[in-house]
Amino acid sequence: MAGGIRGGDDEEDVEVHEINVTPFIDVILVLLIVFMVAAPLSTVDIAVQLPAATAKPQPRPEKPIYVTIKANLEIAVGEDTISKAMFLPTIARVTEGNRDKRLFLRADKSVPYGQLIAVLDQLRAAGYLKVGLVALEAVQPAEFGAPVAPATPAAPPAGNP
Numbered sequence: 001m002a003g004g005i006r007g008g009d010d011e012e013d014v015e016v017h018e019i020n021v022t023p024f025i026d027v028i029l030v031l032l033i034v035f036m037v038a039a040p041l042s043t044v045d046i047a048v049q050l051p052a053a054t055a056k057p058q059p060r061p062e063k064p065i066y067v068t069i070k071a072n073l074e075i076a077v078g079e080d081t082i083s084k085a086m087f088l089p090t091i092a093r094v095t096e097g098n099r100d101k102r103l104f105l106r107a108d109k110s111v112p113y114g115q116l117i118a119v120l121d122q123l124r125a126a127g128y129l130k131v132g133l134v135a136l137e138a139v140q141p142a143e144f145g146a147p148v149a150p151a152t153p154a155a156p157p158a159g160n161p
Contacts, residue, residue, distance in 0.1 A: 069107035106134035
């Protein structure tokens with residue numbers, strides 16, 4: 001029987017018991033392409049100037065350990081100014097080797113952001129992951145575009161004005 005026409009009454013239509021996955025694969029590939037094109041468009045690099053935070057201050061521990069970056073980029077641990085080479089050994093001595101102790105990092109607002117991140121990276125590489133950032137407490141929450149007026153230090157060190 002030419003042309004694929006079935007003939008005869010003895011032949012019955014046979015059901016196919018297999019799933020045709022070709023359309024499913026086609027849809028998955030189209031979705032993959034869509035996401036591959038859309039993913040780079042969803043990430044945007046925007047240069048921003050970070051504002052001051054107005055979060056509630058956390059309770060202070062009995063004896064906080066402060067790491068200070070001064071305006072001239074000198075580093076102080078507690079009250080002692082130290083050299084950059086002695087930074088991590090001094091931190092290990094002050095914390096008695098306990099990497100679970102919380103450190104409080106404060107920096108002069110004129111310190112470049114990169115210097116602050118460099119100190120954080122050194123602490124992280126040494127295993128100190130509990131690092132809090134110290135900022136001034138604002139009088140009221142800042143609105144977009146409005147400068148924040150500092151009131152009092154959120155966590156002043158003992159003995160410093």
